Amino acid sequence: MWTTKTFLTKTKRGNILKIVREHYLRDDLLCGSAACNTCPHKDDELVLETSPDSPCALFDFPHYLVLDTNVVLHQIDVLEEDALTNVIILQTVLEEVKHQNTAVFQRLLDIISNKKRKFYSFVNEHHKDTYIERSPGEKQNDRNDRSIRKATSWYEYHLSINSLDGKFPKIILVTDDENNRKLAQEDGIICCSIKDYIENVSGFVGLVDKLSKNVMPETCSKDALYPAHLTPSQIHEGIRCGQLYQGTYHASRENFLEGNASVNGFEKSILLQGHIGINRAIDGDIVAIEIFPKEEWRKPSNIVLEDKTEDPENILEEETVLLDAAKPVDNDDEITPTGKVVGIIRRKWRQYCGILMPSKFHGATRHLFTPAEKRIPRVRIETRQSEILASQRILVALDSWPRNSRYPLGHLVRALGPIGDKDAENEVILLEHDVPHARFSEAVLNCLPPNDWTIPEEERQKRVDLRDVCVCSVDPPGCTDIDDALHARRLGSSDGLATYEVGVHIADVTYFVKPDTALDKEAASRSTTVYLVDRRIDMVPELLSSNLCSLRGGEERLAFSCVWEMDENANVLSTKFHKSIIKSKAAMTYEEAQIAIDDSSRKDEIAKSLRVLNKLAKKLKKKRLDSGALLLASPEIRFQVDSETHDPIEVQAKKIVDTNSMVEEFMLLANTSVAQKILEEFPQCAMLRRHPAPPPANFDTFLKAARQQGFEIDVSTNKSFSKSLNEAVIPERPFFNTLLRIMATRCMQQAAYFVSGSLAADHYYHYGLACPIYTHFTSPIRRYADVVVHRLLAASVAGAGPHAALLDARRQAALADTLNYRHRHAQLAGRASVALNTHILFKNRVEIESAVVLAVKRNALQVLIPKYGLEGPLYLPSEKFTYNEEEHVQKCGDVVLKTFDELTVRLSLDSSNLQHRKLVFELVEPHVPGFSYVPDAGNMEVDDVADTAAPSSEKTHKKREIPAAAAPKPSKKRKSRRK
Amino acid sequence: MPAADLLSSQGLRLDGRRPNELRRIRCKLGVFTQPDGSAYLEQGNTKVLAAVYGPHQASKSKMSTEAVVVNCQYSMATFSTGERKNRPRGDRKSQEMSMHLRQALTAAIKTEMYPRSQIDIYIEVLQADGGTYCASVNAASLALIDSGIPLRAYVTACSASLGRQSATHEPLVDVSHIEEAADGVCLTVASLPSTGSIALLEMSNRLHMDHFNIVLTRAMQGCRDIEVILDGAVRQHLAEGWTKQDVITI
Numbered sequence A: 001m002w003t004t005k006t007f008l009t010k011t012k013r014g015n016i017l018k019i020v021r022e023h024y025l026r027d028d029l030l031c032g033s034a035a036c037n038t039c040p041h042k043d044d045e046l047v048l049e050t051s052p053d054s055p056c057a058l059f060d061f062p063h064y065l066v067l068d069t070n071v072v073l074h075q076i077d078v079l080e081e082d083a084l085t086n087v088i089i090l091q092t093v094l095e096e097v098k099h100q101n102t103a104v105f106q107r108l109l110d111i112i113s114n115k116k117r118k119f120y121s122f123v124n125e126h127h128k129d130t131y132i133e134r135s136p137g138e139k140q141n142d143r144n145d146r147s148i149r150k151a152t153s154w155y156e157y158h159l160s161i162n163s164l165d166g167k168f169p170k171i172i173l174v175t176d177d178e179n180n181r182k183l184a185q186e187d188g189i190i191c192c193s194i195k196d197y198i199e200n201v202s203g204f205v206g207l208v209d210k211l212s213k214n215v216m217p218e219t220c221s222k223d224a225l226y227p228a229h230l231t232p233s234q235i236h237e238g239i240r241c242g243q244l245y246q247g248t249y250h251a252s253r254e255n256f257l258e259g260n261a262s263v264n265g266f267e268k269s270i271l272l273q274g275h276i277g278i279n280r281a282i283d284g285d286i287v288a289i290e291i292f293p294k295e296e297w298r299k300p301s302n303i304v305l306e307d308k309t310e311d312p313e314n315i316l317e318e319e320t321v322l323l324d325a326a327k328p329v330d331n332d333d334e335i336t337p338t339g340k341v342v343g344i345i346r347r348k349w350r351q352y353c354g355i356l357m358p359s360k361f362h363g364a365t366r367h368l369f370t371p372a373e374k375r376i377p378r379v380r381i382e383t384r385q386s387e388i389l390a391s392q393r394i395l396v397a398l399d400s401w402p403r404n405s406r407y408p409l410g411h412l413v414r415a416l417g418p419i420g421d422k423d424a425e426n427e428v429i430l431l432e433h434d435v436p437h438a439r440f441s442e443a444v445l446n447c448l449p450p451n452d453w454t455i456p457e458e459e460r461q462k463r464v465d466l467r468d469v470c471v472c473s474v475d476p477p478g479c480t481d482i483d484d485a486l487h488a489r490r491l492g493s494s495d496g497l498a499t500y501e502v503g504v505h506i507a508d509v510t511y512f513v514k515p516d517t518a519l520d521k522e523a524a525s526r527s528t529t530v531y532l533v534d535r536r537i538d539m540v541p542e543l544l545s546s547n548l549c550s551l552r553g554g555e556e557r558l559a560f561s562c563v564w565e566m567d568e569n570a571n572v573l574s575t576k577f578h579k580s581i582i583k584s585k586a587a588m589t590y591e592e593a594q595i596a597i598d599d600s601s602r603k604d605e606i607a608k609s610l611r612v613l614n615k616l617a618k619k620l621k622k623k624r625l626d627s628g629a630l631l632l633a634s635p636e637i638r639f640q641v642d643s644e645t646h647d648p649i650e651v652q653a654k655k656i657v658d659t660n661s662m663v664e665e666f667m668l669l670a671n672t673s674v675a676q677k678i679l680e681e682f683p684q685c686a687m688l689r690r691h692p693a694p695p696p697a698n699f700d701t702f703l704k705a706a707r708q709q710g711f712e713i714d715v716s717t718n719k720s721f722s723k724s725l726n727e728a729v730i731p732e733r734p735f736f737n738t739l740l741r742i743m744a745t746r747c748m749q750q751a752a753y754f755v756s757g758s759l760a761a762d763h764y765y766h767y768g769l770a771c772p773i774y775t776h777f778t779s780p781i782r783r784y785a786d787v788v789v790h791r792l793l794a795a796s797v798a799g800a801g802p803h804a805a806l807l808d809a810r811r812q813a814a815l816a817d818t819l820n821y822r823h824r825h826a827q828l829a830g831r832a833s834v835a836l837n838t839h840i841l842f843k844n845r846v847e848i849e850s851a852v853v854l855a856v857k858r859n860a861l862q863v864l865i866p867k868y869g870l871e872g873p874l875y876l877p878s879e880k881f882t883y884n885e886e887e888h889v890q891k892c893g894d895v896v897l898k899t900f901d902e903l904t905v906r907l908s909l910d911s912s913n914l915q916h917r918k919l920v921f922e923l924v925e926p927h928v929p930g931f932s933y934v935p936d937a938g939n940m941e942v943d944d945v946a947d948t949a950a951p952s953s954e955k956t957h958k959k960r961e962i963p964a965a966a967a968p969k970p971s972k973k974r975k976s977r978r979k
Numbered sequence B: 001m002p003a004a005d006l007l008s009s010q011g012l013r014l015d016g017r018r019p020n021e022l023r024r025i026r027c028k029l030g031v032f033t034q035p036d037g038s039a040y041l042e043q044g045n046t047k048v049l050a051a052v053y054g055p056h057q058a059s060k061s062k063m064s065t066e067a068v069v070v071n072c073q074y075s076m077a078t079f080s081t082g083e084r085k086n087r088p089r090g091d092r093k094s095q096e097m098s099m100h101l102r103q104a105l106t107a108a109i110k111t112e113m114y115p116r117s118q119i120d121i122y123i124e125v126l127q128a129d130g131g132t133y134c135a136s137v138n139a140a141s142l143a144l145i146d147s148g149i150p151l152r153a154y155v156t157a158c159s160a161s162l163g164r165q166s167a168t169h170e171p172l173v174d175v176s177h178i179e180e181a182a183d184g185v186c187l188t189v190a191s192l193p194s195t196g197s198i199a200l201l202e203m204s205n206r207l208h209m210d211h212f213n214i215v216l217t218r219a220m221q222g223c224r225d226i227e228v229i230l231d232g233a234v235r236q237h238l239a240e241g242w243t244k245q246d247v248i249t250i
């Protein structure tokens, strides 16, 4: 049943190596067509129809399509539409696509697996009649093209001789390569370009808009604005001999003509400036860089520059502003290695949300698209629906960026909804941050237990019964996904110290989420619950997150318990882990718990238990701080949302009481205890969380700014850092210390999940918490990492063998990468949602607020409004202000503005451009004649700095773990993030 | 631990085989005249020569009054892999291979029939493309038959690995070099398929218990399939009548 021809391939590697591989050619591969009566198809293998209706006006006969690699790579958006069916995807194409772009490959596989689409993948490379060998001297690409033509001819022939009644579909080869078309026609194959084909398909509105634009070859220099990119082999050679460097391009958010690239071997990232220096690199691309000689190195221009030009067609504007600003001064320590992009190694394009800026000319089809993400340049797209789209949020994919085009070329993917519409805006946030937010599929919902599920008898047998223990939970108000509960009780005494039993009980999510089920896979791919101001995108369906897993008061629930024996100085004497059944006595808010502790008349069990917990937590915290844990801060706010419209009504500082910190301490303790246990049991594949110490260079600007305020901060270790942060207090400016901590937070590295076997043990350290190993165990309802940790812990305490995937170090490492990616994007999405709601809040109001300076730029101040956690630029005109580069200050007469200064600003929403609202900051205090805004007396209230600052400085210290920066704060129905 | 990408979405392996298909096996008995028995065997691109001497009187030091002493020597030709390497005879890897071969082959030979004697089996790998141990056992099995030494049964060896096709795990029989190199697990089993007994079992990596049975079953099935092929070759060899060796000795 299988033929056995072998063939030889010769491949060259570093030192020429001959590789011989077998290649089996088969005669049992099916053609997949219902028009064939020879191949022994089973029913579900008949993918292609007997006589499909032609969707295309050019061809009035039934036909199948064969696509070449470039058509798939460039036109995947068109293929995802339902317009094309009965398509043959050759293995040659599939493999090339896989090799060139894994994202497109995945999307193609999804299409193929969708039965309705009738895409058949034919294994032509292993079919005895369609396999061809590369002839001597033939290029791989030419061979592949020939292989595609060969398979096309074979299909035509195969169907013609095996058809049922002499009627059979024709085969049409779709390729944009003219040469290939010519050769195909010589072989008698019907062919067509994708553009011709799609433009003649009727019945699908907007399909043409999704066509990716033709690519001008890099070698063509007609009307070129940009220098040509080097070819891959030139780049490879350049990197090999050390003339070029490889790096990831990061565009600047503030200045569209500036960016940098992190390159191995350079402490500072490489500065790239101007159209030519950036040379069509787009944020995230992997680029090849040539670094200038040292004399030509410059420094970041420090100006805020937006691409505002009115559709300039294809001209590059003057860049003198930028280049002047970046001229180096002698011995400037900010001089950065500078270079230019000479080639693109790999594009990392995704789809971008944004708005259309219709052309001024009526009836034009070429328009500009402005992405929501400031780091992405504007995109030229073609559409005939510009009038409808102008008021919509749209999704656009990039196609190419030829040398003669000012902007990259792209095409419309779909419209998301009207601008300003809450749902459309939320959709934008979710898409931009790659948050999977589709409804849970049938398959996932089928994994759920029934709504009236109760604990089955056999689980009661297996678990420790803690229903009589006085367990309670403490959470923010309105929290419905309660994943932790606590208890504490007096045991006795040892060595003259009182001893206590303290338990942390975590929702037993893994009981419901079994490995490798559809539910498990969906949860893993979501990785985390995402909190927007008015919406929560759950990681697991609501039945679990808000009911069966949630440790509600008064209900019996399954839990995973971590129970310590502790002495009164909070030293852990013993630790045990077990699955249990609990019945929470009360689900309290932080405030309720605080009242229970403070009210000395309360002598009930709950209050007693809480008091013990609170006392021990304080001792734990002190120990932690003594060993060097950092208290950092982020501006945190909380919206009050209208219960019907979901519009924000008011925003306020989050209130924080002792009990927040109490719960946090025990969660930290549980996480570290579990981390030790799973690492001990699974040294190679424990899922842990690390936080690397920041490189000293991160602190440069921060230290300089602190020095201007008269403080020397010692950042050599986390302990000394923590100590000097504590000492940097200005009594009359209570917010100053918090501000310092906010800035310090921004110097930090990201904490990340990793698999223990993938790193050396000295990299496990968690810098922010100052603990040698750490993991996440306490929030399995809303974090997938905790689910993995629960499974590992269950395997190590119950002795039951762990599930196979848990021990697959490589799969776990890939999972850790996904978790980190999702975690980061969930945070960003949350912040974007806060920004969106702030805009809505300010739609009809103007306020005068206290603000602080976060950074001084060449033409602007970056200011923060502590009350709202809002940040933005306050532009300073250069004719009034002079910028001192060495000191990083802006001067105008007597007024000197520097980092950490406190100002009063007027805050309003600029709605002049309805499509792109932005907040405008204007200076009120200190007063600069002719520049500062003068409020009408009595019309506006001015908040006193101290008023708003006092509660925030208190509150922001209580963060359970270092957040990257501002964490969005909960709306009515969301839960604060526990780390 | 199943390695990624060993199976395509259409369920074919990298070289075009289905998961349960062996590589092409070609073999020939009696390729040399000097030894008492010899065989040449190709399993895909892995090519092996085996020669058997004996039984003859055992050297004093090794002699056993109970059973025949089986002596194996495994070596790889300098040109057998992509990178040419001078392999001293008796390096660690060869010694280990020799020991494992000896274990598998001793299980098949009716050792009790020749006390105080010795059988020498020499195996040379001419080209290596994964599964050299399996090919060596299979070639030696043929060479033993060619030499006329009484065997309990055919001894054959086969390897198996684990691939993943979307969500389901699929064991892969007769692992080639690229599949071996893909960092998955490779289980090698030598068995006497007609009796169902296992002479040797070895794994290159950790394999989860959940998957062990399916991989082992597939490797055992591979052993049975190989036995059928070897048996066919032996029968054909005999049907051809006189072997070259016989022609010369007459």
Ligand SMILES: [Zn+2]
Pocket: A030, A031, A032, A033, A036, A037, A038, A039, A158, A162
């Ligand atoms: Zn057919």
